[in-house]
Amino acid sequence: MIQIAIMGLGTVGTGVAKVLSENARQIERKLGEPLQVKSILVRHFRDGAYRQLMTDDFARIESDPDIRVVVETIGGVEAAYEYTRRALEAGKHVVTANKQLVAERGCELLELARKKNVRYLFEASVGGGIPILHPLRECMAANRIDEVYGILNGTTNYILTRMVRTGAFFSDALREAQAKGYAEADPTADVMGIDAGRKICILADMAFGRQVDPAVVPMEGISKLSLRDVKIAGRAGYRIKLLGRAVRLPGGGRTAYVAPHLIPEEQPIANVEDVFNAVVVRGNATGEVMFYGKGAGELPTASACVADVMECLQSGPRQGGVSWSADTAGFEDPLELHTRWYFRIEGSLTDAALAFGQVEVLSEDGETAFLTDRISGQEARQQAETLNVLACMRVLG
Ligand code: HSE
Numbered sequence: 001m002i003q004i005a006i007m008g009l010g011t012v013g014t015g016v017a018k019v020l021s022e023n024a025r026q027i028e029r030k031l032g033e034p035l036q037v038k039s040i041l042v043r044h045f046r047d048g049a050y051r052q053l054m055t056d057d058f059a060r061i062e063s064d065p066d067i068r069v070v071v072e073t074i075g076g077v078e079a080a081y082e083y084t085r086r087a088l089e090a091g092k093h094v095v096t097a098n099k100q101l102v103a104e105r106g107c108e109l110l111e112l113a114r115k116k117n118v119r120y121l122f123e124a125s126v127g128g129g130i131p132i133l134h135p136l137r138e139c140m141a142a143n144r145i146d147e148v149y150g151i152l153n154g155t156t157n158y159i160l161t162r163m164v165r166t167g168a169f170f171s172d173a174l175r176e177a178q179a180k181g182y183a184e185a186d187p188t189a190d191v192m193g194i195d196a197g198r199k200i201c202i203l204a205d206m207a208f209g210r211q212v213d214p215a216v217v218p219m220e221g222i223s224k225l226s227l228r229d230v231k232i233a234g235r236a237g238y239r240i241k242l243l244g245r246a247v248r249l250p251g252g253g254r255t256a257y258v259a260p261h262l263i264p265e266e267q268p269i270a271n272v273e274d275v276f277n278a279v280v281v282r283g284n285a286t287g288e289v290m291f292y293g294k295g296a297g298e299l300p301t302a303s304a305c306v307a308d309v310m311e312c313l314q315s316g317p318r319q320g321g322v323s324w325s326a327d328t329a330g331f332e333d334p335l336e337l338h339t340r341w342y343f344r345i346e347g348s349l350t351d352a353a354l355a356f357g358q359v360e361v362l363s364e365d366g367e368t369a370f371l372t373d374r375i376s377g378q379e380a381r382q383q384a385e386t387l388n389v390l391a392c393m394r395v396l397g
Contacts (some may be wrong), residue, residue, distance in 0.1 A: 002031065002313060003038040005061045007083055008074035009050065011181040012097045012124070013040070014132050015302030016071050017050060027306070029033065031301055038067055040076075041083070047357055058083050068300050069309050069368045072096040075185065081185040088112045088120065093312035095123035097301050103198035103214045106205065114323070119132055119315075121308035121322075123375040126199045128154065129300025130293035132279045134175045137322055144285025145207040149245040149396070150279035152199040152258075154296030155190035156222050156242045161273040164230055182275050182296040193221035193258040200244030203279070205324045208248060212256050213328050229235045229344060229391045230367045236362040238262040238342075239270040243396065249332055257334040262342050262371075262389075262395045268292075335377030340395035344369040355383040371395060 017037055020027065027033045039061050040053045061067055063150075070087040072094055074080040080101050087094050088109065096102065101109075103353050104121045113120035123133050127150075136145070145192050155177040162173035175190070177183045182190075189195045192328050199218035200271050204212040230240050241263055246256040263270040268290055272278040277295025282288050294300040345352060345368050352359050359370040367390060372380065377394075386393060 002033055002035045002068060003066045004035065004066045004069040004071065004309060005039040005041065005064075006037055006071045006182075007041040007061070007080075007317045008072065009040055009054075009189055010075070010185070011074060011298050012301045012305065013037055013071070015298035016073065017020065019299060019302045019306045023306075027310065028054050030080070035084060035313075038064070050344070053311040055346075058086070062086050065309070067092060069093045069095060069312050071305055071309060072098055073305070075118065077101050077382070078102050081109075081169070083211070084120075086111065088116050088118055091116055093116060093119045093309075094310065095119075095121045095124075095305055095308040096219050097122070097305055099125040099195065099198040099202060103201040103205075106202065107211050107324055110323050119294065119308075119312045121311060122202070123308050124301045124304035126152065126202050127277045127291065127293065129290050129303050130277055130279065130295060131304070132281075132291045133202070133206060133322075135202035135289075135291065136281055137205070140281060140283050140286060140289070144248075144286045145281060145283055146248045147246065147282040148200070148203045148207050148279065149243050150200075150291075151204075151241050151245040151269065152196040152279070152295065153193075153242060154191055154275035154277055155187060156193075156196070156274065157295070158182060158275050159191075160222060160230075160241065163227060164234070165273075169362060177275075180275070181298050187262075191221045191223050193219040193244075196242060196244040196258045198304060200246050200256050200258060203244070204246035204254065206322065207246060208254045208324075210254070210325045210329060210330065211328050212246070212254070215243070217333060218257045218259070220257075222260060224261055224391075226391060229342070229369070229393070231245060231365045232344065233262050237265050238395070239265055240270070240393070241270065245315075245334075247334075247337060249336065253330045253336075255332045255336060258278040260393050262393055264395075264397055267397065330338075333377075335381065338374045338376050339381045340374055341370070341372045342391070342393045342395055343372070343384070343387070343389060344391040346390055351387060355386050 159173040162168040
């Protein structure tokens with residue numbers, strides 16, 4: 001009998017307990033012995049199926065020699081960091097879905113895990129149920145990764161889809177996403193692009209082998225997005241999606257950011273809707289590879305956590321180790337990137353042409369919406385200062 005602990009009994013922690021119980025036979029067949037939850041760390045005791053397993057004392061988990069793996073689904077950094085560090089120090093494997101902790105302190109926790117000959121695994125922290133970190137590290141290992149981008153937040157993609165398809169109000173769509181268990185405890189992190197930002201940092205860390213500090217990554221969400229731009233873009237053959245993007249720059253640097261983008265509708269990622277996420281990885285040997293699936297929700301995210309638990313128990317401590325350098329040097333402002341830009345201005349086509357030269361007009365009815373040629377973000381910003389800009393976004397591709 002293998003015993004584990006779960007810390008935190010929110011959406012993901014509950015999902016982990018459910019998957020372990022519903023799929024107990026398949027899991028036992030693969031591991032060769034049954035896997036059982038011995039303790040669940042909670043802040044407040046509550047009645048229900050797991051009442052007998054609950055404790056509010058982390059020291060009981062830390063000092064229990066029977067517990068081999070701890071699943072951290074507390075979220076946030078303070079308590080989650082402290083308990084993760086102590087669990088690793090105590091020689092236990094730790095598995096998590098906590099993207100904030102991995103993005104901010106992952107490098108240090110991986111180093112500690114290595115010293116203690118245990119694993120720190122976090123497949124569930126990016127893309128929910130989509131296998132992305134393992135394929136990036138293992139299946140694409142022979143590549144130099146030049147770019148990773150994706151729809152990394154299920155809540156905002158759900159909100160955008162509902163607004164476009166049914167004309168739902170932002171607030172109603174957000175409430176639905178919360179009811180379905182997609183949103184963070186504080187949904188500001190979803191709406192403002194911060195959740196996607198933490199995920200693109202983890203992807204960039206792994207893709208480029210160096211720490212990307214979330215504090216320096218520009219993160220823009222969907223709160224300023226207007227349905228008017230969604231409609232103009234739609235009529236011109238584009239969908240608007242919130243993308244996280246990490247790019248290797250020609251001079252050897254790297255950059256990352258989160259922002260809404262116009263995406264040509266023929267690109268597969270333009271058609272990723274509802275809670276689904278998609279991550280595109282561009283390797284120098286593979287070209288673009290897209291990973292697609294449910295990016296949030298109880299059972300998809302729990303599926304990735306439980307698979308990591310099984311991996312801890314099946315492989316030797318040093319097998320398949322993940323790591324990246326703590327050195328943050330070489331991170332550059334994403335305004336260095338060259339892309340096409342979408343603008344909607346209060347002004348005429350002449351005003352647009354005076355600022356940007358030749359442009360592609362998408363709509364002209366008092367306001368003018370247009371696409372520029374490929375220019376740097378710096379240039380887009382400089383020229384925008386000469387205009388009365390109502391909206392502006394990058395175009396993917
Ligand atoms: N709040 C996150 C999302 C959960 O909506 O994608 C999964 O990380």
